[in-house]
Amino acid sequence: MLDAAPLAGRDVRHITADVPAPASTDMSGALNEQVFWLTLANAFLPPKGEAAFAAFRDGLPLDLAELTGEMGLAADAEIASLRMGIARMSEALELLVEYSSLFLQPPVPAPLNLTRYVDGSVNGPCLDALENAYRLAGIAKRDDLRDLPDHIAVQLETLAVLLGEEQPGIDARAFANLCLVGALPRLAAAIAAEAPASPYAALARLAAKAIAGLAEPTDSASERRHRRAQRRADPTLGVWRSCDSCGRPFAREKEIAIMAKALAQVGLPAEHLARCPDCRDAAQGFFRRQIK
Amino acid sequence: MAKWGMVIDLEKCVGCQACTVACGMENTRLPGEHWQDVIFFQEGEYPNTELKWFPRPCMHCENPSCVAVCPVRATYKTEEGQVLVDWERCIGCKYCMIACPYGVRFYTEEKPRYGGPDVKAVFKSGDARSWDPPWRAPQEDWRHGVGVQPHDVVSKCTFCYHRVSKAPKGTADLDPQNPALREFTPACVVTCPTGARFFGDLSNPHSEVNKQIAYKNGVRLLDHLGNKPQVYYLTGEGGSVPAERASKLKV
Numbered sequence: 001m002l003d004a005a006p007l008a009g010r011d012v013r014h015i016t017a018d019v020p021a022p023a024s025t026d027m028s029g030a031l032n033e034q035v036f037w038l039t040l041a042n043a044f045l046p047p048k049g050e051a052a053f054a055a056f057r058d059g060l061p062l063d064l065a066e067l068t069g070e071m072g073l074a075a076d077a078e079i080a081s082l083r084m085g086i087a088r089m090s091e092a093l094e095l096l097v098e099y100s101s102l103f104l105q106p107p108v109p110a111p112l113n114l115t116r117y118v119d120g121s122v123n124g125p126c127l128d129a130l131e132n133a134y135r136l137a138g139i140a141k142r143d144d145l146r147d148l149p150d151h152i153a154v155q156l157e158t159l160a161v162l163l164g165e166e167q168p169g170i171d172a173r174a175f176a177n178l179c180l181v182g183a184l185p186r187l188a189a190a191i192a193a194e195a196p197a198s199p200y201a202a203l204a205r206l207a208a209k210a211i212a213g214l215a216e217p218t219d220s221a222s223e224r225r226h227r228r229a230q231r232r233a234d235p236t237l238g239v240w241r242s243c244d245s246c247g248r249p250f251a252r253e254k255e256i257a258i259m260a261k262a263l264a265q266v267g268l269p270a271e272h273l274a275r276c277p278d279c280r281d282a283a284q285g286f287f288r289r290q291i292k
Numbered sequence: 293m294a295k296w297g298m299v300i301d302l303e304k305c306v307g308c309q310a311c312t313v314a315c316g317m318e319n320t321r322l323p324g325e326h327w328q329d330v331i332f333f334q335e336g337e338y339p340n341t342e343l344k345w346f347p348r349p350c351m352h353c354e355n356p357s358c359v360a361v362c363p364v365r366a367t368y369k370t371e372e373g374q375v376l377v378d379w380e381r382c383i384g385c386k387y388c389m390i391a392c393p394y395g396v397r398f399y400t401e402e403k404p405r406y407g408g409p410d411v412k413a414v415f416k417s418g419d420a421r422s423w424d425p426p427w428r429a430p431q432e433d434w435r436h437g438v439g440v441q442p443h444d445v446v447s448k449c450t451f452c453y454h455r456v457s458k459a460p461k462g463t464a465d466l467d468p469q470n471p472a473l474r475e476f477t478p479a480c481v482v483t484c485p486t487g488a489r490f491f492g493d494l495s496n497p498h499s500e501v502n503k504q505i506a507y508k509n510g511v512r513l514l515d516h517l518g519n520k521p522q523v524y525y526l527t528g529e530g531g532s533v534p535a536e537r538a539s540k541l542k543v
Contacts, residue, residue: 225444229384229401251390259361259391266360268518272393280395286331289309 034160036067040207041156044112044200046099053092056199061086064206073213078206085199098198102191110190110204114183115150117190122148129178130155136169137162152187155180156207176214184208243276245283250276294463295373296451297494297522298481299501299510300347302533304488307332307345311480311489315349318452318479320428320440324406325398327449328480346533347489349480350375350396350449351513351521358388358397367446373494373522374451379434384444393517397448400441452478456491464499465492494522 039060047056061083068075089095103112115126127150134140134149139158141149159180162172188204195201231237240249241256251259251273260270275283307330315321315328328349335342352375358367359375366381367388377388389397400422403410412423421440431454432439438454441447459466459476466477467490474482481489492501501524504510510524513533525533 225384229444232385251386255385255387256390258363259387262361263357263391266355268355268357268360270391273390277389277392277395277397280393281331285333287333288326288329289332 031164032067032070034164036064036071036210037156037160037163039063039067040203040210041153041160043203044152044156046104047092047095050092053089053095056095057086057089068206068210071210073210075206075209078202078209081197081202081205082199085197085202088197089199095199098195098200102195102198102200109194110187110200112152112187113148113150114152114155114179114187115148117183117186118179126150126179133170133175133178134158137175138169150179152207173214173216176211177216180211181215184211241273243279244274245279246276248276250278293371293495294459294461294493295495295522296456296491297352297373297501297524298349298451298478299490299492299504299524299526301488301490301504301508301526301528302346303526303528304486305330305345305347305484306486306488308485310483310485311347314479314483315449318429319438319450320425322423323408323411325447327396327398327447346513346525347480348394348396348513349523350451351394351519351523352449352451354520354522355518357391357393357519361387361391363387370453372457374453374456375448376450376453377437377446377448379437379441379445379447382445384446386446388446393514393519394521397446399446400443451491452480455479463493464496465490465501467492467500 043056043060047053061079064075064082065079068079086095089098102108102110113122115124115130116122118124118126127148130150137158139161141154145151145154147154159172159176162168162170162175184204185208188201188208191198191201191204235249238252238254241251241253242249256273260273263270272280281287309330311328312326312330316323316326319327321327328347330345331348332343332345335344352373354373356367356369356375359369362368363385364381364383366378366383367375368378369375384399384401386399389399411425415424415426417424417440420442422443423440425440428440433454434442436453436457437447437450455476455478456466459473463473463476466473466481468474468477468482478491481491490501490504492499494501496502504526505524508526508528510526511533512521512524515521527533
């Protein structure tokens with residue numbers, strides 16, 4: 001449940017472990033996506049008790065089928081896998097054991113702390129970025145959620161909250177691209193490697209498929225290369241060394257210093273760095289004949 | 293393990309630039325991007341001047357400046373002595389071009405020097421290659437700087453790595469007159485009409501290159517810099533790289 005409480009002049013919403021299940025799916029299309037992410041956030045919490053198991057078995061596939069249908073997301077295969085996965089379980093304990101073996105029991109095969117898939121470790125820069133995003137969004141983790149703020153349920157619930165706000169502190173798409181876009185496909189792969197028939201494998205695949213819609217278009221390799229080359233040649237950036245012969249800037253002073261140091265380390269001179277490569281031949285009286 | 297080196301007899305070289313053209317064809321070079329060029333200069337004072345020349349491929353130095361400055365280890369030296377560029381790693385920073393005292397490296401995105409149209413624009417590439425030449429040599433090995441290069445990298449003479457690396461082990465000399473070895477010999481050596489070039493194993497005391505260096509007093513360009521080139525020039529009486537040119541820094 002999201003709690004609103006004034007703190008330092010602004011509302012701070014508290015994200016809890018008890019993510020509310022959607023009361024009704026009879027709602028406008030704009031809310032469907034929000035409810036979809038809240039539902040998934042709920043599904044990735046530990047399934048404690050018979051009620052959670054019953055909701056997982058009976059309600060979750062139906063709700064997801066309806067929500068993805070409204071959203072226009074083709075997820076029939078994932079929902080069918082979810083149904084098959086949960087159908088082989090007869091009691092709540094089985095689902096809890098499955099959850100524990102995948103997400104809790106060391107060595108954890110598929111951790112739900114998603115920054116591990118991005119940073120390769122806990123408490124990395126991605127977690128810092130997430131905490132900053134929570135601060136910008138005015139969202140805080142409630143004390144009774146005993147996990148790190150990069151837990152999948154926290155992130156998905158936050159995403160749902162941001163999607164429902166008219167002027168969020170951080171754009172929902174930007175938030176998704178901090179961690180979820182990169183991590184969810186890897187979570188799905190990790191679960192599939194460990195337990196491909198698990199209902200959680202289907203859920204993770206569905207989440208990965210849905211989050212792809214929020215992925216920011218990345219620049220193509222050629223665009224990145226072009227931008228990098230432009231920055232490298234930008235004479236307004238840094239202090240440039242001008243050629244002793246032609247006076248044209250040809251490298252930054254910092255780069256020349258790095259090169260001179262590298263050459264000195266292997267016993268090579270660096271006097272020739274005073275001229276640009278184009279002027280060195282002429283300085284020695286050399287010239288080329290053009291081949292036409 | 294061989295240590296490949298080249299000897300260029302400047303008494304035989306006529307400056308015809310057949311080597312330049314053969315290299316361009318063999319390695320699918322852009323027009324004007326001559327990995328192997330012939331450098332001209334004038335000796336003497338007017339009116340007693342003389343036009344001279346010498347071919348200048350990459351020197352494949354034992355102690356290369358380019359390798360020392362490369363920030364991403366894209367430029368490297370193989371066990372057989374070639375200095376190569378890994379186009380998969382190269383970021384196009386041009387440090388190697390600035391640090392190389394011999395001026396034998398080329399940046400892909402530079403404008404053509406030969407005065408003609410920009411063939412990269414004429415033959416645009418639809419893939420990762422920087423251009424799509426109407427004809428190109430079949431070999432392609434970006435880890436060793438062979439083939440049509442991608443955008444934003446530095447390229448250079450490879451001592452025809454794609455040929456030399458397939459030579460039988462223990463070969464002392466890659467003599468283009470020997471039909472069994474011709475296909476493993478660098479294109480410039482094969483095509484030289486006057487036979488001014490020799491290519492062989494510098495670590496083998498019985499190789500022809502070592503004999504030529506010893507008997508004809510081979511010199512290395514800008515030898516005092518300490519790069520220890522693996523390209524030697526035989527200057528003889530009328531050679532075009534005089535000893536002082538090879539040993540005194542004028543830059």
